[in-house]
Amino acid sequence: MGxxxxxxxxxxxKQSLINAFVNLVNEKDFEKITVxxxxxxxxxxxxxxxxxxxxxxxxxxxxVDESASAVIxxxxxxxxxxxxxxxxxxxxxxxxxxxQPNIQCRQSYLGLIPLLKEKILIExxxxxxxxxDIKYTDMEKSFYVPIYSNIILEAGYLWASGKVSFxxxxxxxxxxxxxxxxxxxxxN
Numbered sequence: 001m002g003x004x005x006x007x008x009x010x011x012x013x014k015q016s017l018i019n020a021f022v023n024l025v026n027e028k029d030f031e032k033i034t035v036x037x038x039x040x041x042x043x044x045x046x047x048x049x050x051x052x053x054x055x056x057x058x059x060x061x062x063x064v065d066e067s068a069s070a071v072i073x074x075x076x077x078x079x080x081x082x083x084x085x086x087x088x089x090x091x092x093x094x095x096x097x098x099x100q101p102n103i104q105c106r107q108s109y110l111g112l113i114p115l116l117k118e119k120i121l122i123e124x125x126x127x128x129x130x131x132x133d134i135k136y137t138d139m140e141k142s143f144y145v146p147i148y149s150n151i152i153l154e155a156g157y158l159w160a161s162g163k164v165s166f167x168x169x170x171x172x173x174x175x176x177x178x179x180x181x182x183x184x185x186x187x188n
Contacts, residue, residue, distance in 0.1 A: 014052050016042035018063055021056075030060070030112070061115070068119040071097045072127055082131035084176045087152065090127065091172035094120055094156025117153060124149040148179050 020041030024033050033056060039049050053059040075093035076086060097120050128145045136144060155175045158164045164171065 013042070013044060013048060016044060017049060017052060017059060021059055021063060030056075060112075064112075064115055064119045068097060068123045071120075072123050076127070080127060080130045082128070082135060084180055086131065087148075087176035087179050088172045090124060090152050091155050091175045092168060094124070094153055095159050095168040095171070098157060098160030117157065120156075121149055121153050124152055151175060151179060 017038055020038050021033070023041055024037055028037075035046060035049055035056060038056065038059070039046055042049075053062065071093045072090065075089040075096070079086075098116065125145050128148050129141055132141050132144065152175060155171050156168075159166065159168050159171050166174070
């Protein structure tokens with residue numbers, strides 16, 4: 001069998017497992033989801049599941065990681081810049097990220113919030129590091145990137161958790177102005 005055919009089959013199988021997981025999280029608690037549930041939903045056998053993932057935790061980690069990078073890519077159209085529109089889109093990306101898949105509706109998923117935040121924070125830092133390459137030295141980036149990333153992360157999380165009454169567009173606008181205003185301060 002050719003490599004291309006095998007890769008297409010592996011990609012389809014992996015996507016089937018992801019789809020099965022997403023369907024299941026809307027029906028039952030994560031702790032109660034079994035590999036048997038996942039293989040049944042994906043219409044594959046256990047050996048096929050284990051050829052792709054060691055366990056359901058690795059599958060979850062993969063899904064969360066992939067969705068974090070995909071949501072930033074979608075909102076920024078793959079363009080890496082440090083401007084008002086880019087910061088605005090990053091905040092919207094974090095808002096959307098915290099809503100897909102819709103797992104926060106189940107009490108047992110509260111334990112997943114740190115994982116969700118960690119994965120999107122990593123992607124925010126990657127994006128901001130690239131966007132600040134021309135503007136800042138490495139030392140300055142090591143200072144600003146974590147600050148800006150955490151501001152964006154917390155703004156999106158506050159919106160997604162319902163802890164603020166602003167709509168996500170208003171929050172994105174406020175954060176982009178905050179970050180860019182801070183950015184206009186004199187540098188030493």
